Amino acid sequence: MDDDSRYEAVRSRDERFDGVFFTAVRTTGVYCRPSCPATTPKRHNVTFHPSAAAAQAAGFRACRRCRPDAVPGSAEWNARADTVGRAMRMIADGVVDREGVSGLAGRLGYSARQVQRQLTAELGAGPVALARSQRQHTARILLQTTDLPITQVAFAAGFSSVRQFNDTMRAGYARTPSELRAAASRSRPRSPAPCGGHGIPLRLAHRGAYDARHVFDFLQRRAIAGIEEATGEPGARTYRRSLALPHGTGIAEVAEAAGARWLEGRVRLTDPRDLTAAVQRTRRLFDLDADPYAVAERLGADPVVGPLVAARPGLRSPGAADADELAVRAVLGQQVTVGAARTLAGALVEAYGKPLASPVGGLTHLFPEPAALADAPLTELGMPESRRATLRALAAALADGAVVLSPGADRDEAERALLALRGIGPWTAGYIRMRALGDPDVFLPGDAGVRHGLRLVGADPVASAAWRPWRSYALHHLWAATAKTHPRTGPEND
Numbered sequence: 001m002d003d004d005s006r007y008e009a010v011r012s013r014d015e016r017f018d019g020v021f022f023t024a025v026r027t028t029g030v031y032c033r034p035s036c037p038a039t040t041p042k043r044h045n046v047t048f049h050p051s052a053a054a055a056q057a058a059g060f061r062a063c064r065r066c067r068p069d070a071v072p073g074s075a076e077w078n079a080r081a082d083t084v085g086r087a088m089r090m091i092a093d094g095v096v097d098r099e100g101v102s103g104l105a106g107r108l109g110y111s112a113r114q115v116q117r118q119l120t121a122e123l124g125a126g127p128v129a130l131a132r133s134q135r136q137h138t139a140r141i142l143l144q145t146t147d148l149p150i151t152q153v154a155f156a157a158g159f160s161s162v163r164q165f166n167d168t169m170r171a172g173y174a175r176t177p178s179e180l181r182a183a184a185s186r187s188r189p190r191s192p193a194p195c196g197g198h199g200i201p202l203r204l205a206h207r208g209a210y211d212a213r214h215v216f217d218f219l220q221r222r223a224i225a226g227i228e229e230a231t232g233e234p235g236a237r238t239y240r241r242s243l244a245l246p247h248g249t250g251i252a253e254v255a256e257a258a259g260a261r262w263l264e265g266r267v268r269l270t271d272p273r274d275l276t277a278a279v280q281r282t283r284r285l286f287d288l289d290a291d292p293y294a295v296a297e298r299l300g301a302d303p304v305v306g307p308l309v310a311a312r313p314g315l316r317s318p319g320a321a322d323a324d325e326l327a328v329r330a331v332l333g334q335q336v337t338v339g340a341a342r343t344l345a346g347a348l349v350e351a352y353g354k355p356l357a358s359p360v361g362g363l364t365h366l367f368p369e370p371a372a373l374a375d376a377p378l379t380e381l382g383m384p385e386s387r388r389a390t391l392r393a394l395a396a397a398l399a400d401g402a403v404v405l406s407p408g409a410d411r412d413e414a415e416r417a418l419l420a421l422r423g424i425g426p427w428t429a430g431y432i433r434m435r436a437l438g439d440p441d442v443f444l445p446g447d448a449g450v451r452h453g454l455r456l457v458g459a460d461p462v463a464s465a466a467w468r469p470w471r472s473y474a475l476h477h478l479w480a481a482t483a484k485t486h487p488r489t490g491p492e493n494d
Contacts (some may be wrong), residue, residue, distance in 0.1 A: 054124025299317025390423025453478025
């Protein structure tokens with residue numbers, strides 16, 4: 001897009017571009033999302049920025065009306081496998097806050113100077129500024145939704161000093177932290193979130209249509225006793241799961257009943273410093289940063305899957321809250337039904353999972369860490385020794401870093417490392433790549449559900465070439481179509 005086409009998107013308040021670029025207005029000193037409902041500024045008063053951090057670095061503060069800092073993340077970072085895409089996924093997960101720029105650069109295999117140059121060239125801001133923008137948003141949530149003392153909010157959000165925190169909040173919102181909290185307390189109280197009254201309430205933004213029923217069906221059908229549960233009736237369910245986080249543990253809850261452009265959520269944390277990581281992992285699980293407009297544009301015009309896309313607008317490709325956990329679950333799901341895989345995973349959690357200090361509902365454990373499974377006998381599972389050996393080999397590779405599935409991992413390299421393990425074939429590696437690494441362009445031609453879905457639509461695997469770069473979504477459309485006629489078939493029934 002050039003600046004004129006960006007301005008046309010702003011004039012039409014096109015929400016498709018929320019999070020893709022930001023509009024800054026010289027006369028007011030604020031930056032907005034493209035869909036901001038305020039009066040459209042004149043063209044000569046507008047500049048455009050590729051990130052909120054770039055707009056802030058140019059001296060603009062966030063619009064109080066459209067809240068541009070709360071937009072969904074750009075779907076571009078999920079689709080891109082280059083250095084910038086990997087860096088953005090890691091920054092969103094809090095790597096810069098925990099390990100600094102040198103840690104980010106080391107994970108990417110580049111020097112800190114190279115990473116700074118590449119991010120600045122594409123996003124108008126370096127890793128420190130991008131991480132600071134994210135900390136600012138985290139701090140605002142904590143200020144407006146918790147009673148934590150302001151000093152604790154500063155350090156929980158990742159700031160190194162209270163002075164830095166105060167300066168950043170004033171620059172970003174033209175208000176001090178105390179003023180932000182006071183303004184929130186004066187505003188009209190929000191109705192309680194459907195998932196309960198404990199923890200930090202969230203509005204998990206998404207763009208476009210969102211097929212919540214498909215996601216909740218998908219997650220409920222695979223929910224593992226002890227670490228996950230879905231309660232309530234379809235249309236009003238609450239999904240809840242435990243999280244192992246960098247500084248402690250957490251419980252994430254998300255309600256199926258959706259708002260206009262968000263899902264109501266809530267997180268309970270043993271350490272508030274984990275808020276950013278908990279939110280990002282929940283967003284990945286629910287695929288909230290997807291671009292349904294781009295998916296529909298490509299797949300909707302296809303004669304094979306186009307009718308499926310029209311019938312299920314906003315269908316998502318659920319990811320994973322914990323990549324290592326998902327990899328273990330994929331091995332457990334080899335050659336068995338979804339129900340059988342779930343039973344095996346429940347036995348694994350009961351035997352090797354770490355108990356939660358404070359259970360919530362049916363959540364009693366964290367999923368076992370890879371190191372706990374690497375040398376475990378696994379006899380409780382009742383699986384053949386060859387399958388148990390594969391599980392141990394995978395766990396050992398995850399524990400010692402031979403296989404890396406972190407948010408910014410190189411997807412091709414991770415798949416090659418997985419395929420090098422005895423007992424892991426293309427289906428398992430592809431399924432892990434799609435869900436654990438969030439790749440939107442994975443197709444599993446050997447999957448039983450996919451084969452059945454292709455027969456239903458009268459196509460063969462060759463047709464999938466036309467569905468790039470959104471083959472993961474086409475795959476989910478085939479699974480959804482298959483579920484109506486053959487409910488036992490699914491991604492863990494190969």
